[in-house]
Amino acid sequence: MDKIIFKKFIIKPKLFWLKFLFLGFFIFLGFLSSLYMEHEGHYITGMNNQIVWGMPHMFAVFLIIIASGVLNIASISSVFDKKLYKPLAPLSALLAIAFLIAGLIILVLDLGRPNRLIVAMTVYNFKSIFAWNIFLYSGFAVILAVYMWTMLDREVNKYSKYMGTFAFAWRIILTTGTGSIFGFLVAREAYATAILAPLFIIMSLLYGTAVYYLIIRIINRYLNFNISEEIISNLRNLTLYFLFANLYFLALYHVTNLYIAKHINFELFILTSGGIYTFIFWAGQVLIGLILPLVLIMSNKFKDTVALKYASILVLLGGFSAMHVIIIGGQAFPLNIFPDHIILDSAFYDNVVHSYTPSIYEFILGIGGIALALIIVLIGIANFKFLPTITPPSNINTQKD
Numbered sequence: 001m002d003k004i005i006f007k008k009f010i011i012k013p014k015l016f017w018l019k020f021l022f023l024g025f026f027i028f029l030g031f032l033s034s035l036y037m038e039h040e041g042h043y044i045t046g047m048n049n050q051i052v053w054g055m056p057h058m059f060a061v062f063l064i065i066i067a068s069g070v071l072n073i074a075s076i077s078s079v080f081d082k083k084l085y086k087p088l089a090p091l092s093a094l095l096a097i098a099f100l101i102a103g104l105i106i107l108v109l110d111l112g113r114p115n116r117l118i119v120a121m122t123v124y125n126f127k128s129i130f131a132w133n134i135f136l137y138s139g140f141a142v143i144l145a146v147y148m149w150t151m152l153d154r155e156v157n158k159y160s161k162y163m164g165t166f167a168f169a170w171r172i173i174l175t176t177g178t179g180s181i182f183g184f185l186v187a188r189e190a191y192a193t194a195i196l197a198p199l200f201i202i203m204s205l206l207y208g209t210a211v212y213y214l215i216i217r218i219i220n221r222y223l224n225f226n227i228s229e230e231i232i233s234n235l236r237n238l239t240l241y242f243l244f245a246n247l248y249f250l251a252l253y254h255v256t257n258l259y260i261a262k263h264i265n266f267e268l269f270i271l272t273s274g275g276i277y278t279f280i281f282w283a284g285q286v287l288i289g290l291i292l293p294l295v296l297i298m299s300n301k302f303k304d305t306v307a308l309k310y311a312s313i314l315v316l317l318g319g320f321s322a323m324h325v326i327i328i329g330g331q332a333f334p335l336n337i338f339p340d341h342i343i344l345d346s347a348f349y350d351n352v353v354h355s356y357t358p359s360i361y362e363f364i365l366g367i368g369g370i371a372l373a374l375i376i377v378l379i380g381i382a383n384f385k386f387l388p389t390i391t392p393p394s395n396i397n398t399q400k401d
Contacts, residue, residue, distance in 0.1 A: 011222060016382060023375040030368015033361040034109035045362050050354040051331045056110035058323040059366030062207070063103030063373065064137070064178055065200060068171045069208020071096040072238070074147070075171070078164025084231060087388030088216070090151045093167075094380045095215060095373075097144040102373035104137055106365060129180050136174045143167050152385060175201045182326065189266035190330030195256050199249045206242035207319045209235060210312035215377065217309060223387065232304045239311060240297050247290050266333050269353075270325065277329040280321050289318010328356055 037045060047054040073092035077085035108114050124131040147167045150160040179200030185191040213235050216227060254271070257263040270281055293311035296302060302310075332354045381387055 011382060015222070016378075019378060020375065023371040023378065026364075026371035027368050027375065030365045030371070031109075033364040033368070037110075037361050037365075038114070044359060046356050046358040047362075048354070048356075051328060051356045053327050053331060054110075054356065055358040055362040056106050056365050058320065058327050059369050060103045060106040060110070061178065061327065062320060062323050063099045063106070063369060065175060065204040066207045066211050067096045067098075067100035067103060067140075068175045068178075068201075069204035069206065070099060070212050071144075071167065071171055072205060072208050073212055074151075074164060075168040078151075078161050079168045081161070084228075084234065088231070089164075090148055090386045090388075091216070091381070092212060093144050093148045093151065094386050095212060095377060096171075097141055097148075098373045098376035098380070099211070100137065100141055100144070101376060102369045105372060106369040109365060129177060129184050133174075133177050133181070136170075136177045140167075140170055140174050143170050171204075172201060175204045182330065187335060188330055188333075189257075189263050190270075190326070190333055193253070193256055193260070193263075195249070195253045199246075199253050202242060202245045202249050203319065203322065206239070206246050206315060209239050209242060210315040210319075213239075213308055213312050214316075219381070219387070229304070232308065236297055236304050236308050239293070239308065239315070243290055243294050243297070243315075247294075250286075250290075269333050270329060274329065274333075274353075277325060277332060281325045281329070284321025285318050285325055287318075288314050289321060290315075293318075332356060 045054055071092055073085050074089040074096075075092075076082045077089040108117055111117065120130070121134060124134070126132065143163070143166060147160070147163040150156045150163045176197045179197035182188075182191040183194055183196040220227060254267060257267045270277060272278060274281070293314045296307045296311040296314070299307065334352055334354070
């Protein structure tokens with residue numbers, strides 16, 4: 001078998017700085033937006049006393065589950081010993097840590113009082129899933145850093161499989177914790193079900209695979225490193241399996257809610273009478289995010305590269321729609337504070353479907369987070385040896401993996 005060496009991303013300085021400044025501009029705008037929201041207060045956003053998690057949380061949760069899922073390639077190569085994916089494994093870990101940092105930065109900047117994070121990091125209530133997530137997220141970042149080291153340094157490369165297995169187990173637990181943030185909220189009829197944890201896991205696998213493929217296509221535009229047809233075919237098959245699994249767990253989630261008597265009203269709201277939320281669910285999450293990608297990938301009319309490219313884009317659009325339905329739609333449905341009673345009039349908006357229109361500041365903060373993830377990737381591949389080249393065994397600058 002050919003041996004693998006890794007190289008830096010050779011890019012002309014002018015092109016590098018052009019892309020660096022382009023991404024940096026959006027990062028700067030995102031920082032200014034968060035600073036303005038902190039200074040003026042969250043009244044300038046679309047959030048209110050009923051919908052306290054807005055578009056920044058949609059971006060943050062989306063990026064965090066992508067961070068878990070984009071590690072797919074590294075996990076397959078290390079845990080399941082698939083040599084086909086080994087050349088692409090270090091880039092997979094770099095993407096994971098980049099998207100994790102970006103998602104967490106958005107969460108911190110959306111707190112209103114980011115300095116209060118010190119309290120969350122020093123005072124723990126272990127009955128709260130948020131306290132556990134402090135350890136899960138920070139631990140994942142450390143594990144990814146060590147995992148990348150074992151993959152790229154020949155002296156510690158023999159530990160790569162062990163770190164890969166550890167990272168694989170941690171990412172499953174992390175995504176379970178992210179899904180459990182909502183699953184443990186018993187007051188909300190949209191949540192309070194353990195099905196959300198496996199649903200988030202399978203969403204992360206799907207979204208991560210889509211992001212990874214799009215990133216390597218972008219890199220390949222500027223640096224011609226070969227992506228074999230076998231890898232493309234395997235990524236296509238993985239995406240297909242994850243799409244079917246996502247459909248299954250999504251159906252299971254809604255069937256479970258229909259079975260639970262107190263959740264029926266919410267299900268009717270999302271599936272039939274929720275207005276914009278119903279539209280986003282069927283048109284965005286289901287049609288654009290799942291059905292159309294399935295049709296593209298299963299069709300014989302398109303090449304694997306073309307089908308996978310457009311399917312990945314649709315998957316991410318549908319994934320963001322899913323975040324809107326889960327996070328915003330779940331809060332918009334009124335709380336059932338007094339079961340078996342009808343509240344006719346109240347100053348606390350009981351029995352009222354809440355509205356939410358995100359402000360430009362929330363949107364820019366989210367875009368700034370995506371730009372941060374991409375600039376971390378840009379700096380990483382330009383300064384460290386994350387990209388593979390296959391060389392004959394006789395080449396002395398090889399690295400065993």
